[in-house]
Amino acid sequence: MDADLADLAPLFVSEARSRLEHIAALVPRLESDAEAIGEVRRELHTLKGASRMLSFAAISELCHAAETFLQRGKTRPGRGLTLVSDALARMVDAVERGEQPRQEEELLKNLGEEPAEHGAPPVPASSATPPLPAVTELRLDRSVADTVTDQATRLRITALGFGRFPTQLAELATLAERGVTDGEPAQALAVLGASLRHAGLELEDAQRQLWRLAEAQLDALLAVQVQPLRPFLLSLARHARELARTLGKEVEVELTGEEVRLDRRIVEDLEEALLHLVRNAVDHGIEHPRARDALNKPRVGKLRIEAEAAGPRVCLRLTDDGAGIDPAAVAAAAVERGLLEAKAAAAMSGEEILRLLFTPGFSTRREVSEVSGRGLGLDVVASRASRLGGEVTISSRPGLGTTITVELPVARRGERVVVVRAGDLRVALPAAAVQRVQRLRAVDVVQRDGRHFATLDERLVPFVPLADMASEVTGDEWLLVSGTASGQPMAVTVDAVEGEEEVLVRRAGASEVAAGLLDGVALLASGEPVAVLSPSGLTSLKSRPMATAVRRSVQRPRLRVLLVEDSLVTREMERRLLEDAGFDVVTAADGLQAVDRLTAGRFDCIVTDIEMPEMDGFELTRQVRRSPHLAQLSVVVVSTHDRPEDRLRALQAGADAYLSKQRLDAMELVGVVRALGGG
Numbered sequence: 001m002d003a004d005l006a007d008l009a010p011l012f013v014s015e016a017r018s019r020l021e022h023i024a025a026l027v028p029r030l031e032s033d034a035e036a037i038g039e040v041r042r043e044l045h046t047l048k049g050a051s052r053m054l055s056f057a058a059i060s061e062l063c064h065a066a067e068t069f070l071q072r073g074k075t076r077p078g079r080g081l082t083l084v085s086d087a088l089a090r091m092v093d094a095v096e097r098g099e100q101p102r103q104e105e106e107l108l109k110n111l112g113e114e115p116a117e118h119g120a121p122p123v124p125a126s127s128a129t130p131p132l133p134a135v136t137e138l139r140l141d142r143s144v145a146d147t148v149t150d151q152a153t154r155l156r157i158t159a160l161g162f163g164r165f166p167t168q169l170a171e172l173a174t175l176a177e178r179g180v181t182d183g184e185p186a187q188a189l190a191v192l193g194a195s196l197r198h199a200g201l202e203l204e205d206a207q208r209q210l211w212r213l214a215e216a217q218l219d220a221l222l223a224v225q226v227q228p229l230r231p232f233l234l235s236l237a238r239h240a241r242e243l244a245r246t247l248g249k250e251v252e253v254e255l256t257g258e259e260v261r262l263d264r265r266i267v268e269d270l271e272e273a274l275l276h277l278v279r280n281a282v283d284h285g286i287e288h289p290r291a292r293d294a295l296n297k298p299r300v301g302k303l304r305i306e307a308e309a310a311g312p313r314v315c316l317r318l319t320d321d322g323a324g325i326d327p328a329a330v331a332a333a334a335v336e337r338g339l340l341e342a343k344a345a346a347a348m349s350g351e352e353i354l355r356l357l358f359t360p361g362f363s364t365r366r367e368v369s370e371v372s373g374r375g376l377g378l379d380v381v382a383s384r385a386s387r388l389g390g391e392v393t394i395s396s397r398p399g400l401g402t403t404i405t406v407e408l409p410v411a412r413r414g415e416r417v418v419v420v421r422a423g424d425l426r427v428a429l430p431a432a433a434v435q436r437v438q439r440l441r442a443v444d445v446v447q448r449d450g451r452h453f454a455t456l457d458e459r460l461v462p463f464v465p466l467a468d469m470a471s472e473v474t475g476d477e478w479l480l481v482s483g484t485a486s487g488q489p490m491a492v493t494v495d496a497v498e499g500e501e502e503v504l505v506r507r508a509g510a511s512e513v514a515a516g517l518l519d520g521v522a523l524l525a526s527g528e529p530v531a532v533l534s535p536s537g538l539t540s541l542k543s544r545p546m547a548t549a550v551r552r553s554v555q556r557p558r559l560r561v562l563l564v565e566d567s568l569v570t571r572e573m574e575r576r577l578l579e580d581a582g583f584d585v586v587t588a589a590d591g592l593q594a595v596d597r598l599t600a601g602r603f604d605c606i607v608t609d610i611e612m613p614e615m616d617g618f619e620l621t622r623q624v625r626r627s628p629h630l631a632q633l634s635v636v637v638v639s640t641h642d643r644p645e646d647r648l649r650a651l652q653a654g655a656d657a658y659l660s661k662q663r664l665d666a667m668e669l670v671g672v673v674r675a676l677g678g679g
Contacts, residue, residue: 006271007268007271007272008054008569008572008573009054009095009096009098010096011568011569011572012050012051012054012056012095012569013092013095013096014568015047015050015567015568015569016047016050016051016059016088016092016095017089017092019043019046019047020047020085020088020089020092022039022043023040023043023044023081023085024082024085026039026040027040027078027081027082027085028078030077030078030081031076031077031078037070037077040070040081041067041070041071042611042613044063044066044067044070045063045067045611045640046566046567046570046611047059047063047088047567048060048063048064048067048640049567049570049609049640049661050567050568050569050570051063052640052661052662053569053570053573053661053664054569054573056091056095056100056101057103058091058100058101058102058103059088059091059092059095059101061103061108062084062087062088062091062103062104062107062108062111063088065108065111065112066080066081066084066111068111068112069081069084069111080111083107084107084111087104087107090104098235098238147220148217148220148221151213151216151217151220152217154213155210155213155214155217158206158209158210158213159210161206162206162210165199165202165203165206168195168199169199172192172195172196172199175188175191175192175195176188176192179192218413222263222411222412222413225263225264225265225411225412226261226262226263226264226410226411227261227262227263227264228258228259228260228261229257229258229259229260229261229262229267229307230258230259232267232271233255233257233258233305233307234255234258236253236274236275236278236305237253237255237303237305239275239278239279240253240278240281240282240303241253243278243279243282243283244282244286244301247282247283247288248288248289249282249286249287249288249289249301250289250299250300250301251282251286251300251301251302251303252300252301252302252303253302253303253304253305254302254303254304254305255305255306256304256305256306256307256308257306257307257308257309258307260307260308260309260314261309261314261410262307262314262408262410263409263410263411263412265412266388266408266409266411266412269384269387269388269412270381270384270385270388270406270408272380273380273381273384273385274316274318274381274406276378276380276381277318277378277381277404278303278305278318280378281303281318281320281322281402282301282303282320284322284323285320285322285323285324285401285402286301286302286303286320286321286322286323287301287322287323295399297321301320301321301322302320302321303318303319303320304317304318304319304320305317305318306318306319309410310407312409312410313407313408313409313410314407314408314409314410315405315406315407315408316405316406316407316408317403317404317405317406318403318404319401319402319403320401320402321400321401322401322402323398323399323401324396324397324398324399324400324401324402325354325357325394325396325398325402326398327350327353327354327398330353330354330356330357331345331346331348331353331356332345334353334356334359339356339359340356351395354394354395354396355394357378357394358378358379358382358392358394358536359379359536378392378394378404379536381404381406382485382536383519383534383536383537385406385407385408386430386432386433386485386535386536387415387430387505387519387520388408388409388412388415389408389409389415389416389432390406390407390408390409390432391406391407391432392404392405392406392407393405393407413502414502414503414504415430415431415502415503415504415505415522416430416431416432416500416501416502416503417429417430417431417500417501417503417505417522417530417532418430418431418434418481418497418499418500419497419498419499419500419501419524419530420479420481420494420495420496420497420498421494421495421496421498422466422467422469422492422493422494422495423467423469423495425531426498426528426530427530427531427532427533428501428503428522428530428531428532428533429481429492429532429533429535430519430532430535431500433483433484433485433490433535434481434482434483435482435483435484436481436482436483437479437480437481437482437497438456438479438480438482439477439478439479439480440454440463440477440478440479440480440493441476441477442476442477444456446460452464452465454480454491456480461482461489461491462489462491463480463482463491463492463493464491464492464493464538465492465493466492466493466494466538467493467494467495468493478493478494478495479493479494479495479496479497480492480493481493481494481497483535484535485534485535485536485538490535490536490538492538501524501525503522503523503524503525503530503532504522504523505519505520505521505522505532506520506521506522517533517534517537517538518531518532518533518534518537519532519533519534520532558582558583558584559582559583559584559604559605559673559674559677560583560584560586560601560602560603560604560605561578561583561584561585561586561603561604561605561606561607561673561677562586562587562588562594562597562598562603562605562606562607563575563578563585563586563587563588563607563608564587564588564589564590564591564593564594564606564607564608564609564612564617564620565587565589565607565608565609565612565638566589566590566609566611566612566613567609570609570661571587571589574607574638574669575587577666577669577670578607578669578670578673581670581673581674583673583677586601586603589612590612590613590614590615591608591612591614591615591616591617591619591620591623592614592615594606594608594615594620595615595620595623598624598630598633603633604633604634604677605633605634605635605636605673605676605677606620606621606624606633606634606635606636607636607638607669607673608620608621608635608636608637608638609637609638609639610637610639610641610646610650611639611640611641617637617639617650618649618650618653619653621635621637621650621653621654621655622653622654624654625653625654634656634673634676634677635654635655635656635657636655636656636657636658636659636669636672636673636676637650637655637657637658637659638659638660638661638664638669639658639659639660639661640660640661640662641660642660642662646658656676657672657676659672
């Protein structure tokens with residue numbers, strides 16, 4: 001299974017078990033209810049499509065064989081479907097254990113033959129003593145549950161208590177209106193002032209109490225989210241060993257700190273990035289056995305993955321005993337790519353040079369491999385860690401190995417951002433990257449090779465003229481916001497700094513314009529959305545022509561896509577593809593839900609499956625074409641059916657494009673949606 005889709009496996013397991021439970025409930029009705037057979041076939045078809053998307057060939061092949069078995073219309077198919085259901089359950093258990101499911105060849109063969117007595121294939125020998133299914137439980141301590149429930153009740157009571165303040169303010173407004181015509185207005189104003197002060201104190205006290213309750217409840221819930229790192233570290237170790245085998249290398253993985261606890265959401269956010277580090281260590285760090293023999297190193301390379309608790313922080317370290325990183329090679333590559341001048345590179349320390357590896361897309365490797373070079377992925381790790389309030393550092397000794405340290409908070413709360421204004425743009429920067437704000441005059445600005453530098457304390461500091469990029473008018477003075485991003489200096493000019501807030505950031509998709517420039521979008525306490533800029537992305541902006549990209553990334557409206565798919569796994573996978581391309585995606589589980597979504601909002605394109613309960617994709621397309629206000633809406637059909645007659649039927653219903661899930665290419669899907677949606 002593709003490592004990039006590994007996080008979908010739990011979702012697939014949950015959906016597959018739900019569908020298998022439904023099939024088991026339908027089996028007793030198969031002999032007398034034609035609709036039950038149709039429902040079973042639909043469940044098998046959907047499960048087949050989801051398993052194909054995740055490359056679980058054994059599951060999809062058995063589902064297809066079972067569909068064919070039912071299609072032959074033989075009598076008493078219940079026994080055969082029970083055997084199929086059991087076999088599929090064993091395969092799903094294997095997926096949950098992280099294994100690739102194996103096909104039960106005898107059952108598959110018998111499904112293709114004439115059914116035996118009572119219309120059922122014989123029981124395969126392999127299923128005589130089926131293993132018990134894996135059980136996964138999330139245990140919640142009763143005291144924690146009681147605490148959270150009590151706090152939620154108190155929070156609700158306190159929130160209800162705020163209802164008295166609108167009434168009080170309305171009464172004071174009436175008093176003020178009467179005071180205008182009162183014979184003693186001074187006395188009325190005095191009473192009004194005293195009443196307002198009293199109401200203000202009451203409101204302040206209630207707000208403080210509400211905040212304390214919210215904090216206590218958040219702390220209790222975060223205690224549930226924080227879990228031991230053992231499963232995650234074990235999966236990293238397994239990935240390292242499997243990758244080493246495919247590369248012809250020998251690697252021993254040592255784990256330390258498996259019981260250290262970290263917020264599972266942080267682990268999920270960093271999973272892909274840390275896999276990059278493991279791949280880099282095994283692929284580009286640890287040498288082949290022959291090379292290690294020549295260097296008098298043990299043939300078996302070592303990779304140590306450590307987790308260490310440090311108060312409210314956790315340190316994750318990945319150390320390999322491989323070739324290490326040559327600072328001279330890094331500096332030469334940076335000069336060659338125009339990231340810095342040769343004179344400046346010569347004056348840098350080894351530590352400063354290694355920080356260049358966090359530059360987006362930077363790598364010392366010239367050839368393209370199926371895995372990665374040492375630089376690929378380091379910017380991803382640094383960027384994601386920074387968004388979580390963390391920091392990444394790197395150290396290396398040529399010939400002896402490399403250590404990358406990722407320091408993170410134990411739990412993920414809201415993210416603090418600094419809200420700034422540049423021209424007519426109101427954007428935010430992660431507070432962790434901001435260290436200083438100072439005034440900068442135009443006379444202290446120097447331009448060289450398309451880059452801007454500020455003269456500060458008799459030294460030149462590179463900066464991004466965000467204020468200029470966002471405005472048609474060039475000023476004489478700005479505010480310079482500076483700090484560090486991925487270990488490198490970061491500085492931008494803005495017109496105003498409006499303050500610091502705690503927000504929840506919704507991550508941006510990797511669209512062509514926003515790639516590397518936006519971290520995401522957040523809602524301020526006022527409810528206003530604001531774009532959160534990526535500090536590391538800003539460091540790569542070099543000249544005024546990038547102003548168009550800046551403005552589009554923040555202001556350009558995104559295509560709105562309605563995704564209609566009854567399989568939860570397939571729906572989630574396609575949603576990610578579309579959102580990563582920069583589309584705003586709304587989902588529906590079937591045609592009827594899609595009609596409701598279309599009634600409630602505006603869309604630029606529909607991406608729909610064909611086989612769905614309630615209303616299929618053909619009927620949905622026909623309804624769209626019959627509706628006067630939807631008739632021009634683009635419709636893209638994505639289906640496991642790949643027969644010419646299915647394509648023709650979809651086009652006759654009014655679809656603009658037809659794509660096959662078996663050969664689904666992400667770029668093709670994105671390109672079709674963008675072309676048809678007008679993006």
